[in-house]
Amino acid sequence: MTDYDIIIVGAGPAGSTVARSAAENGLNVLLLEKRQEIGVPVRCAEGVGKEKFNEIFKDIDKKWISAEVDGAKVYSPDKKTEIVLSGDKAGNEAGYVLNRKIFDKDLVKLATLAGSDLMVKTTATGLKKNKDQGTIELTMQNSDEIFTAETKILIGADGIESKIGNWAGMNTTLNLNELESCVQYQMTNIDFDERFCHFYLSYETIPGGYLWIFPKGKNVANIGLGVLSSLSKKSPKEYLDNFVNNNFPDGKIIEINAGGVPVGYPLKSAVNDNVMLVGDAARHVDPITGGGILNAMIGGLFATNIAIESINKKDYSVKTLKKYDELWKNDFGKTLHRNKKVQEKLLTTDDKTLNSIFHSMENYNITEANTKKLLYEIIKRNPKLLWDLKGLFI
Numbered sequence: 001m002t003d004y005d006i007i008i009v010g011a012g013p014a015g016s017t018v019a020r021s022a023a024e025n026g027l028n029v030l031l032l033e034k035r036q037e038i039g040v041p042v043r044c045a046e047g048v049g050k051e052k053f054n055e056i057f058k059d060i061d062k063k064w065i066s067a068e069v070d071g072a073k074v075y076s077p078d079k080k081t082e083i084v085l086s087g088d089k090a091g092n093e094a095g096y097v098l099n100r101k102i103f104d105k106d107l108v109k110l111a112t113l114a115g116s117d118l119m120v121k122t123t124a125t126g127l128k129k130n131k132d133q134g135t136i137e138l139t140m141q142n143s144d145e146i147f148t149a150e151t152k153i154l155i156g157a158d159g160i161e162s163k164i165g166n167w168a169g170m171n172t173t174l175n176l177n178e179l180e181s182c183v184q185y186q187m188t189n190i191d192f193d194e195r196f197c198h199f200y201l202s203y204e205t206i207p208g209g210y211l212w213i214f215p216k217g218k219n220v221a222n223i224g225l226g227v228l229s230s231l232s233k234k235s236p237k238e239y240l241d242n243f244v245n246n247n248f249p250d251g252k253i254i255e256i257n258a259g260g261v262p263v264g265y266p267l268k269s270a271v272n273d274n275v276m277l278v279g280d281a282a283r284h285v286d287p288i289t290g291g292g293i294l295n296a297m298i299g300g301l302f303a304t305n306i307a308i309e310s311i312n313k314k315d316y317s318v319k320t321l322k323k324y325d326e327l328w329k330n331d332f333g334k335t336l337h338r339n340k341k342v343q344e345k346l347l348t349t350d351d352k353t354l355n356s357i358f359h360s361m362e363n364y365n366i367t368e369a370n371t372k373k374l375l376y377e378i379i380k381r382n383p384k385l386l387w388d389l390k391g392l393f394i
């Protein structure tokens with residue numbers, strides 16, 4: 001096969017973003033995807049923050065968006081209190097609810113129109129460093145055919161199940177307490193407030209995670225939940241069925257998806273010689289919300305810039321690629337770290353405490369608060385929590 005400047009393994013939002021921008025910058029690019037069709041099955045609630053999404057795309061195709069919401073509502077475990085967050089405070093997952101079947105496919109179309117090669121139903125199966133050339137030889141399999149290609153830079157955009165980092169000698173182990181197991185139904189015939197994305201918290205009925213309802217159109221929504229595998233006593237489906245039967249007895253399930261979300265700290269470093277990891281493969285997922293689409297694309301753009309720099313310098317060493325680490329750490333990396341600490345606190349907070357925090361915040365104007373201000377306010381109203389929460393300010 002042809003030699004490439006960049007080979008990207010995985011055509012999710014991270015991989016197709018790298019492929020498009022690298023091809024637009026004149027690089028010789030190959031994008032690989034093991035599925036036979038891009039974008040399906042959709043293992044995602046499909047929520048993204050409006051502001052950042054609008055920054056990434058100059059031209060947003062209306063077909064990418066199933067619904068647009070005003071913000072988010074977060075419910076206390078006893079459901080007696082709800083906190084309403086406006087669009088700009090609702091974080092990276094509430095704003096637009098995408099149609100990823102169309103969106104993911106269109107991102108790949110844009111990459112190929114920019115000049116990237118694409119192989120679907122093709123799985124990366126191993127790699128070898130070519131020390132003489134300073135390149136990587138990637139082995140791939142398409143049906144029964146096994147072949148190799150040479151690349152200067154290899155991008156691991158292979159999602160939660162990523163193997164690229166491990167093959168390249170990086171420690172990408174995901175422990176059981178860092179894995180959120182999710183199940184989601186797309187449901188029709190349900191009556192809910194379609195102006196918001198809805199989040200339900202409960203240590204007892206959704207251990208280590210939360211339940212979401214994201215609108216997909218009139219009386220249609222993605223309803224799903226994620227539970228921490230290490231804490232849950234039942235399967236995520238049992239928890240979800242319980243909620244759906246109690247709240248939407250007339251709802252009809254038109255699609256079922258299951259998937260995993262990495263909720264540990266991001267990798268300390270997402271690079272090695274010739275290799276960069278992006279998106280879920282680099283654990284660039286918010287540990288509280290499980291949102292990773294925007295970071296996958298933003299990180300993908302950072303990785304492309306550094307790949308271009310290293311190719312121009314003919315230096316693909318870890319020393320040069322480390323600049324990618326600096327970029328993502330200075331951007332969303334800090335938030336991922338802070339939110340991981342908050343998530344660890346949440347994991348030890350029982351429903352009684354959560355209820356009292358929610359109740360104490362009932363009349364607070366959250367739309368004017370940033371996370372730090374919010375934490376101060378929670379402590380002001382719940383002084384007993386000072387000792388528990390003080391670590392979050394460091």
Ligand SMILES: Cc1cc2nc3c(=O)[nH]c(=O)nc-3n(C[C@H](O)[C@H](O)[C@H](O)COP(=O)(O)OP(=O)(O)OC[C@H]3O[C@@H](n4cnc5c(N)ncnc54)[C@H](O)[C@@H]3O)c2cc1C
Pocket residue numbers: 009010011012013014015032033034035043044045046047048092093122123124125157158159160161162163182183184224258259260261278279280281285290291292293294296
């Ligand atoms: C139930 C659920 C709900 C979610 N909800 C949200 C949400 O509302 N908002 C949000 O922002 N995020 C959400 N996420 C997370 C989001 O889906 C991911 O963060 C996002 O898809 C990451 O993009 P990616 O490109 O890194 O990986 P992926 O989208 O997972 O893409 C990786 C691709 O690599 C391919 N691949 C893997 N191995 C190989 C190989 N060896 N060879 C070739 N191809 C390979 C896979 O087939 C896949 O297509 C959710 C996740 C789950 C599971």
